[in-house]
Amino acid sequence: MIVLDTTLRDGDQAPGVHLSAEKKLLVAQRLDELGVDVIEAGTAVASGEEARAVKAVASAGLKAEVLSFCRIVKKDVDAAAGCGVDGVHLVFPSSDLHIREKLRVGREEALALVLDSVDYAKAAGLVVELSAEDGSRADPAFLAKVFQEAGERGADRFCVCDTVGLLSPEKSAELYGFLSKKAAKPVAVHCHNDLGLATANTLAAIRAGASEFHATVNGLGERAGNAALEEVVVGLKVLHGIDSVRLDGLYAVSNFVRVATGFPLAPNKPVVGENAFSHESGIHVDGIVKNPDTYEGLKPELVGRRRRIVLGRLSGRKAVEMKLKEFGFQAGGEQLERIFSEIKSIGDKGKTVSDADLLAIAHSVLTGEAREKVRVDELVCTTGNTITPTASARVTLELNGEKKQVFGAGTGDGPVDAALKAVYSALGESDVKLVDYRVEAITGGSDALVDVKVKLRRGDKEINSGAVGTDIVMASVSAVVKGLNALL
Ligand SMILES: [Zn+2]
Structure with a gap:
């Protein structure tokens, strides 16, 4: 399985996100430690600052292959080569809509432009991953033809992009299954999340034969974002037993990217959201105490996290007792009752009870005085x-x-x-x-x-x-x- 991370290119295109060259380098180093195979570092031709970022990542001595995004335009390939990257992510408009509106030509001319660019990039000694933009709305037979001819010219890998996020898992399996069988080189899946299906579509494509996927940390990307790296790699492991990157480093990388981009995460985001391994309701916490498997499909340790018991209006005595134990307090009987009722009253006011609140309450109940150091x-x-x-x-x-x-x-x-x-x-x-x-x-x-x-x-x-x-x-x-x- 080839893992291509495009946090630094597609992720960086998310509205409100802009990573400086320095930050891109730091993120790239984290991704490299995590074990991603390919890092798309940016679009070298876009600006001087962007070229500086791509160059910094390309010359950092990473184990991962480093790519720059390129259109099928020679100056894009020149800019990428000038940054010392290993290869190019060469993207061509592939649906009739995109070919007509963006290139203003027909399929045959589009194919000729693609082949010219592949020749040009290969002559520059670059790895070529050739990507069909809007491929999910293109004619699969046309994609197969482009991939075959480009493969003969030396393109190394192919990718089909669900640029507007309209695939379903069924259509994804059909499309990537067909192209993976047809193509002589690896085919990658690149999904967007407009219908919340990016992870499902990526997994379906892989099950059907795709041997590479594109993703971004925290699902960052245009509009509703891209397939989230953390979701796909955990899904691969847990559902299909497929190993890819180091799972126990996912949370740290997600946090690093969240802070570096300033892009907030929904608390209920799978795998990396604040609540992803938190339990509040009495019924769930009671089950967790008896056996964590009751309400934990994923083990928090798998992704470098810890289970969190949150205290609030629905908490039961078990949760309070467990949380107190975690902080080294022993409380039972009447004392536990008093701590419990104070927590309930904060919870009933609609507030969550932080660890600091709990410790303050526990201290005053157990010692009879407020702890105000x-x-x-x-x-x-x-x-x-x-x-x-x-x-x-x-x-x-x-x-x-x-x-x-x-x-x-x-x-x-x-x-x-x-x-x-x-x-x-x-x-x-x-x-x-x-x-x-x-x-x-x-x-x-x-x-x-x-x-x-x-x-x-x-x-x-x-x-x-x-x-x-x-x-x-x-x-x-x-x-x-x-x-x-x-x-x-
Ligand atoms: Zn994309």
């Missing part, structure tokens, strides 16, 4: 268009039974960054790291409530915390301070 008494933050955002904080710190007042100050990229740096500087040396920060506006206007969610890590202990408020700076500080109180 860090308290921000005063925070001043200034920002504007002519100054560097600056903040100062007065904090009461209670560590090892000793209470003291400390001060801190910081500057940052914005007021939130400055305020958090001020709090951290008041703490002095701290081994608690902020590993994730997300903010979402709950309501519409500029007076919106914001929901800040953070992840903090101390040693191998990682917890989530959160706060809601109309002031983004104060909500961010509250979320982090709640987390600090749970971890210190």
Whole structure:
């Protein structure tokens, strides 16, 4: 199975995504470590910046083959060759609609242009993967003819693109089955997700004979995106026993791409979404405690993740007990009842209960006092268009039974960054790291409530915390301070 990742080309074409050359190189290195066979690094001819990115990936000494996207135009092939890539992803309009509207010629002239470009790229010593754009709406017999003649001219692999995402799994199996039998070289499947069928269509094509697939991390791509790498490789393994890339590295790569692109992921995204291995309802958690197989079709460890029990309005006592145990608390009988009812009351207000909330509740129920090791008494933050955002904080710190007042100050990229740096500087040396920060506006206007969610890590202990408020700076500080109180 040949895995071609096109996060850096098709993924980079997603509205709102633009990866710099530096970021592309970092993503390419991660993909290489994951074990993808081919990386489509970009479109060399598109711009100077894009050429710089393609060149950086091509000269990074990766194990993967590196390609540049090219139209059937000589200057595209020249630009790719100039970047030192191993080969080209040579894409030609293949449906009558595309041939007529984009090339303004007939099938025979289109075929001649394809063959010229294949000759030109092969003469430059490049690997040629020849792709039929809008191939799912093209005449399969015409595709077979192009592939046969291009193969005779030295094209190395072929690909059929479901450019507009209109295939069904049945049609996919029929099309790729037919072309894989006809073609003398490997045929790849390239699917878009307009009907939510990209993964299903990709798997159906592979089952029918396609020996390569194209995908992007997190399903990034034009419109509704491309087939998601993580979904396809897990589907291949779990449903069909086919090995491809290192599955246990998928979550880390997905996170890396999410942060690098700033493109948010739906929490319910398969495999890599925040909720993909989370359980909240009492019935499910009870089953999980008895035997994880009851409600886990996929093992979280398979893709480098951990199971997460989320506490909320539907949680049962089992979930609370299990979660407490995870953090080293033993609670039973009356104490567990009290913790449980406090969690239910937060859940009933429509809020999720973060780890930090649970730990604060558990601590106060078990010890009879609030755990407030860090308290921000005063925070001043200034920002504007002519100054560097600056903040100062007065904090009461209670560590090892000793209470003291400390001060801190910081500057940052914005007021939130400055305020958090001020709090951290008041703490002095701290081994608690902020590993994730997300903010979402709950309501519409500029007076919106914001929901800040953070992840903090101390040693191998990682917890989530959160706060809601109309002031983004104060909500961010509250979320982090709640987390600090749970971890210190
Ligand atoms: Zn595409």
